Amino acid sequence: MKKTGKKTGKHGFLFEMKKNRILYLMCVPGLLFLLLFSYIPLVGIWMAFTNYNVVDGIFGSKFVGLKHLKYFFFGTGMGPKSIYNTLFLNFWGIILGLIFPISIAVFFNEIRGKIYKKFTQSMMFFPYFLSWVVVGTIVYGLFATDVGVVNRLLIKLGFDKVRWYAEPKHWKPILVACNVWKWSGYNSIIYLGAMMGFDTSLYEAAQVDGATRFQQIIHLTLPMLKPTAVVLTLMSIGRIFFGDFGMVYGIIGNNPVIGDSVAVIDTYVYSAMRSLGFSYSTAVGLFQSVMGLILVTLANAVAKKINDGEGLF
Numbered sequence: 007m008k009k010t011g012k013k014t015g016k017h018g019f020l021f022e023m024k025k026n027r028i029l030y031l032m033c034v035p036g037l038l039f040l041l042l043f044s045y046i047p048l049v050g051i052w053m054a055f056t057n058y059n060v061v062d063g064i065f066g067s068k069f070v071g072l073k074h075l076k077y078f079f080f081g082t083g084m085g086p087k088s089i090y091n092t093l094f095l096n097f098w099g100i101i102l103g104l105i106f107p108i109s110i111a112v113f114f115n116e117i118r119g120k121i122y123k124k125f126t127q128s129m130m131f132f133p134y135f136l137s138w139v140v141v142g143t144i145v146y147g148l149f150a151t152d153v154g155v156v157n158r159l160l161i162k163l164g165f166d167k168v169r170w171y172a173e174p175k176h177w178k179p180i181l182v183a184c185n186v187w188k189w190s191g192y193n194s195i196i197y198l199g200a201m202m203g204f205d206t207s208l209y210e211a212a213q214v215d216g217a218t219r220f221q222q223i224i225h226l227t228l229p230m231l232k233p234t235a236v237v238l239t240l241m242s243i244g245r246i247f248f249g250d251f252g253m254v255y256g257i258i259g260n261n262p263v264i265g266d267s268v269a270v271i272d273t274y275v276y277s278a279m280r281s282l283g284f285s286y287s288t289a290v291g292l293f294q295s296v297m298g299l300i301l302v303t304l305a306n307a308v309a310k311k312i313n314d315g316e317g318l319f
Contacts, residue, residue, distance in 0.1 A: 054289035067285075074289035077282075084266070085290075088274040091178070092249040095270065098182045100242045104235055106190040111197035111231075112223055130191030138256025141184055145257050149180070174267030177258065181268060185253060193238070200234040201227070233316050236309050240318040244302035247294040249273065 023030060049064065054074060056067040078085040110130060117123040133141075148155050149170035157167040170176055204227070212222050249270020258265055269277075271294060279287045302318070310317035 050288065051292055053285050054292045056285055058283060058285040058288075070285075072289075074282075074286045075293060077286070078290055078293070084269065084274055084278075087266070088249075088269050088271045089247070091268055092247060092270040092272075094178060095181055095185070095249065095268075096242070096246045099185050100239060100246070102182065102186045103189060103193060103242065104239065106186055107193035108197055108228070108231060108235065110190055110194040111201065112227060114194065114198055115201050115227070116219065116223075127191075127195075130194065132191070133188045134192040136188065138250075138252040141188060141253075142256040142259070145180065145184060149176075171261060172263050174264040177264050177268045181253060181257060184257060185250065196238065197231055197234060200231060204230055232313075236313075236316045237318055240302055240305055240309065243305045244298045246301060247271065247297045251276065 052064055053067070055069060055071055056064070057070050058064065058067045062068075114123060114127060114130075117126070146154075149157075151157060151167060151169050151171065154170070156170070161167055168176070208226055209222055212226060217225070249272045251270070251272040254268060254270055254273050258268055265273075271290060275287045275290045306317045306319060
């Protein structure tokens with residue numbers, strides 16, 4: 007009996023490249039973009055461990071080790087405070103960013119009138135297109151001390167007006183609410199897209215068995231949305247140490263009274279970079295990325311352990 011152990015070459019690397027060369031050529035622009043803007047700049051991470059200056063360059067600047075990170079944690083107290091603010095805003099953004107978009111998507115899915123459905127979807131999607139500067143103007147119109155809508159309403163109801171822009175305690179909930187309002191409509195479209203792929207025969211079988219619409223939502227729609235929700239949550243966890251710079255600056259601006267109380271890591275580093283330099287901001291950025299990687303890896307492992315196949319990778 008002859009041994010046929012020779013490889014035909016039909017499964018080799020060159021054969022694969024030749025067979026699908028058009029597809030690989032289509033990937034070249036994306037790969038070049040990643041190389042130029044994601045991988046080559048990784049060399050600049052070395053700045054986090056040096057006192058960078060333009061004359062000596064990245065590798066010629068004085069090595070200082072973890073000096074910048076030590077200053078971030080123990081230098082002024084703003085480092086830990088900005089971490090807390092970032093985690094607080096992102097934590098509630100993730101939780102409410104699950105509840106509201108899923109609820110909106112389920113409600114839209116239940117609407118039968120096509121014209122009303124399209125109108126409401128457009129209205130919910132509209133805030134996504136507004137810049138944070140415009141949102142900041144809307145917030146000012148609501149909470150301005152003398153001319154704000156909220157204070158006028160409070161006065162009519164017999165309450166004293168509130169000096170919103172002079173009392174820091176109000177602004178974390180306000181920022182969370184603004185973030186949820188702006189992104190819920192956009193994220194609901196993702197869940198609606200997932201619903202389009204659901205097997206309608208499951209709902210027909212549930213109707214035959216006498217299940218109400220609410221029971222169908224609880225026992226069919228929400229469980230089938232779970233994989234999508236897990237993926238989006240894991241992606242959000244990977245960015246949990248990154249604050250929304252545009253949101254904080256667009257709504258709060260340079261207000262010295264409430265600025266520090268809602269300062270996230272990104273806004274703090276932006277303010278400190280002018281006096282502490284590029285090395286300091288690079289060190290803090292490295293800390294954010296490493297912590298995000300650790301958290302998303304742990305969260306992914308937990309998600310896969312609870313339900314196999316529902317992880318991000």
